[in-house]
Amino acid sequence: MSINNVHLATTIDTHTELHLVRPDPGLTHTYSNSTAHNIPEIAVSPSQGKFLSLLTTISSARNVLEIGTLGGYSSICFARALKAAAHNHNHDNGTNDQENEHKNTNGRSPRPKGKVTSIEIDPARRELSIQNLTHANVKVPEEAEVLLGAALDVLPRLGTEIEAGTRERFDFVFVDADWERQWEYFDWGVKLCKGRGSVVYVDNVVRALIEGGFVEGEGRGVGFREDREKEGERGEGLVEKVGRDGRVEAVVMQTVGAKDYDGFLMAVVK
Template sequence: MGANESWNKVDEYFIGKLKLSDPILDHVLRTNRESGIPEIDVSPSQGKFLYLIAKMKGVRNILEIGTLGGYSSIWFARALPESGKVYTLEVNPEFAKIANQNIQYAGYEHKVEVIVGDALDSLPKLKERGVAPFDLIFIDADKTNNPYYLKWAMSMSKSGTLIIADNVVRDGEVTNEISSDERIHGIRQFMDLLANENRIECTSIQTVGSKGYDGFLMGLVK
């Protein structure tokens, strides 16, 4: 049995044993797939991990950079109190439309606001609205702009804000200094900024599973 096959089987085992999916989440993933949205959402295990982190921390407002079809947005919404809010940014209008439909289907339209447009245009407008600082910021969009997303995340944080970035390992390519992939360069620049940022304490978590070999970056603003 190959490594990827083994990782998939273990994920399936835990998903079944720990009830990490349900008809609503299955419907969301099926809708996304049928709508042609890339299957690059977090896995069910990762979604529950993000949910638990948000719930343990008692967050009330979340900024998500990168919505896709709203799968992770729904996990976050489930973790929030009734008055909590997720502000999620999506550049693709068609994806945002599907995300809104999924969020409504899940019953969280009162907790999730999908903002359509380039995130680097939406972030300053969101800050002007006075909804920051956020308790948790999840960065999961185009990796080339990760350095800019980090700068905005820091400006929209407070002491105790948790910043999480997905897909920072990329099958180990993050260590490849001569990669021709601009996404890798974006992640490496993001890491360089963090290495010189004394306002945040960070760690990385490598992950394997149905999404292959990747990982999260987690940081707590001082």
């Protein structure tokens, strides 16, 4: 085993996706339609999308908040997982998925399908994501809604709606927008969560650390720059702030694959 094998990462992704990520025409179309509309190829990879789906399932999430929609690829992954969870629950419970009736003929209530709420700052990308979601048979806005605006404008509105009782709290938050605001989005995510056991997942934290100048040097001299504040540069970063945040337990996992060398931070609310 050697870290030099990382050049094989894309090949390994191709092989594992072939066997483990079922073909999904809605997702395939989202990639191709986004490329056709000159959207940059910065959506999660098929493996990453599947990973997000599995995390949604194992965390029993019902309401997902996503910051950064792009063409809707990850939104579809979340919506697929929510729909499957509701379907499986209702099947086990002897109910069907119809939500138009309060109770099924056996007197039991079906589990609500759950919903993805995604925020996108770019109107053209929002429009395209709605096209892609609809093409993937995700009902907009019942199963996934895409809110237009800068996340820091939209998030307080969601907070007000939650306080007013017109919107449910979230149990899974996926932060995937501008890297400069990762801490602010994380903080809002925790505030808008249901509470213990809710998950906040921030993508691209490793690239943000590297490209943000948090690490310097080459070879054996490489090190983490602890002197940034003294130099009047960018202050504490996401990882340091989350490390001092008593509301959560968190970890950063480094990743390699078709999307290069990167990593995510995942926090669970205590």
